[in-house]
C-alpha cells in the first residue's frame with residue numbers, strides 16, 4: 001500500500017494500465033472458448049454499451065435465441081453456455097460477424113474519444129473535475145440491464161440511465177455500488193393474491209463483471225480493501241462493470257476470510273435487518289471511497305444519489321484529519337465537493353438509527369474524525385442539539401453536502417418543507433434544496449421500431465441531441481400512417497407476450513385451465529397499463545376502488561383491457577395489500593378476460609409495457625411521488641399519460657395544448673375522500689374521454705385526434721424529460 005511513485009502521474013498510469021489488463025484478461029479467457037471469428041463478441045460482452053445500441057441485443061440473440069432468453073440477456077453467460085453447434089453456425093454467418101465487428105469498431109471509437117472538457121463543471125477552476133478527479137456517483141442500486149440483478153426500482157433505473165448518459169456525453173464520471181449476491185427476487189402471486197418471493201443467487205463471475213486486481217501486486221491478485229464494521233476489519237473485493245465509458249465499481253464482501261455475517265453484508269439489497277443495513281451503508285460510503293483511493297481515483301466531486309452512501313464524505317475527511325487537518329476544516333473541504341440528491345418524501349425511504357445502533361456498527365469511526373459521539377450523532381439529526389433524536393442518513397447527506405436537490409419541481413418544494421427544520425433560521429423558500437427533474441435515457445427506453453422510424457426520417461445521430469426541442473419539432477414530418485403503424489405493432493407485440501405470460505402464470509398459480517385461458521387480450525383494443533413498485537402511496541387500489549364502476553367500464557361499448565405489474569418490497573405490507581386488491585377481483589365478470597396481472601416486473605417487462613400500452617396510468621397519493629419516470633418512457637413511445645398531477649407530471653402536463661390527461665394533484669387532508677374523488681375522476685376520464693377518442697377513426701382506420709395527442713406528448717415530454725437534459729442540469733447547476 002505504502003509504495004512510493006516518482007509522481008502522481010506514474011501512479012495513475014500504473015493503475016490505469018492494470019484496469020485495462022483486467023479487462024483484457026477476462027475478454028481473452030472468454031474468447032478462448034469461442035471460434036476465432038466470434039472473438040469480437042467477447043469484447044462486446046464485457047461492456048454494456050451494446051445494450052443501448054439499436055442493433056446490440058439482436059446480435060447476441062442471433063447466436064442462440066432460446067439460450068439468450070434463458071440467460072436473461074447476459075452476454076457472458078450466453079457465450080459460455082451456447083452449444084458448439086450454435087457457435088459454429090454463428091461463426092459461419094458472415095453478416096453477423098461483420099455486423100458485430102462494425103458495432104465494436106463504433107464502440108471502441110466511442111470509448112477512446114477524449115473526455116468532454118466543455119462541461120459546466122469546468123467553469124469554476126477551483127472545482128475543475130478532470131479524468132483523474134472524476135465525479136464519483138454513489139448509489140445503493142443500479143438498473144443497467146435486466147441481466148445485472150442489483151436493483152429494485154425507480155432509484156436504480158434512474159442511476160442506470162444517469163451512467164449511460166454520462167457515457168454518451170463523455171463526462172468524467174465513475175460509479176460506486178454494491179454487488180449483491182441475492183439481491184433480486186422472483187415474484188410469484190399465489191391463489192390468495194399474496195406475493196411470494198424466491199431469491200435468486202447470482203454468481204458475479206458469470207456476469208459481465210471483472211474483478212479489479214491490485215495494481216501493486218505482481219500476479220494480478222484481486223484488490224482487497226477493508227472497512228471497520230462492528231469492530232471487525234471487513235474485507236471487500238471490487239468488481240468492475242463497464243457501462244460504456246463509465247466504470248461501475250461494485251464492492252463485494254462475500255470472501256472466505258470474512259465471517260458469515262460480514263459476507264451477508266452484500267447478500268441482499270435493502271436487507272431488513274437494521275445492523276446489516278447500516279453495515280451496507282458503511283461499506284458503500286467508507287468502503288467506496290477506500291476502493292476509489294486504492295485504484296488511484298481521488299474524486300473531484302461526490303454525488304450521493306440518496307443518503308445511503310453519506311458516510312463516504314466523512315471517510316474523505318478522516319483521511320485528511322489523519323494527515324493533520326483540523327476536523328471542522330476537513331469536513332468543510334469535503335462538503336464543498338459533495339452534492340446530494342434526495343428521492344423520497346415517504347418517511348420509510350429516509351431511514352434513521354438509534355445512537356446505540358450507530359455506535360455498534362461504526363465503532364471508532366467517529367473517534368477517528370476526532371469527534372465525540374454526540375457531535376458525530378448531531379451530523380445525522382434535524383436539530384443538532386436534540387439528543388434523543390435518531391440518526392438519519394438523509395440528514396447526514398444534507399449536512400455533508402454543499403448543495404442538495406429533489407427530483408422534480410414539486411418535489412423541490414416538498415423537500416424544502418420537509419427539511420426546513422434543519423435550517424431554523426431560514427424560511428421554506430430559503431431552504432437550500434433545489435431540484436433537478438429526472439429524465440430517462442432515450443436510446444434505452446424508446447423502442448427499436450420507434451427509433452428506426454425517426455432515424456429513417458431524420459437521419460442517424462438525433463439521439464445525441466435528444467434535449468434539443470428542434471429535434472422533436474420535426475415530428476410533423478412523420479406521416480400519421482407510419483406513426484400509427486409503429487403503435488399498432490408495439491401493441492400487438494405486447495399483447496402477444498403479455499397474454500402468453502399471464503396465462504402461464506395463472507396455470508402455475510393453480511387456476512383452472514378454463515379460467516386461465518379465458519384471458520383474451522386483443523391487439524386492436526385500447527390497452528391500459530399500470531406498472532409500479534407496489535407500495536401504498538402509488539394507490540394501485542384506486543383501480544378497484546369502486547368495483548361497480550370498473551366492471552361497467554369493462555363491459556362498456558368501448559372495449560378496454562388492463563395490464564398490471566409490480567413487485568412489493570418483501571416487508572411492505574401495504575404494497576402487498578395493493579397487489580392483492582387487484583388479484584381478489586379476478587373472478588368478477590369480464591375481469592379474467594380483460595385484466596392481466598403480470599409477475600416479475602423488471603427492466604425487460606417495463607420496456608415492453610411502456611412501448612405497447614396506449615395509456616399509462618399513474619395514481620400516486622400527492623405529494624408523495626417525488627418524480628416517477630415510467631410515464632416519461634411511455635411518452636417516448638407514443639403512449640399517453642393519464643396521471644395524478646404529482647411528481648414530474650405536475651410540470652409536464654399541459655392543459656392548454658393537451659398532451660395527456662390529468663387528475664387533480666391537490667392534497668386532501670381526508671385520504672378516503674381523496675381516494676373517492678380521484679377514483680371517480682379516473683373512471684370518468686376513461687369512460688367519457690379516453691376510450692371514445694381512441695375509437696374515433698377516420699376512413700382509413702386512423703384515430704386522428706388520438707395521434708394529435710401522441711404528437712403533443714412526444715414533443716413536449718421527449719425534449720424536456722430525458723437524461724441528457726437531466727445530466728446537463730447537474731453539470732451546470734449542481735456540480
Ligand SMILES: *Cc1c(COP(=O)(O)O)cnc(C)c1O
Pocket residue numbers: 152153154155157531532533601602603606607627628629630631633
Ligand atoms: C422506470 C421503472 C421504474 C420507475 O417507475 P415509476 O414511474 O417511478 O414508478 C421502476 N421499475 C422499473 C422496472 C422501471 O423500468
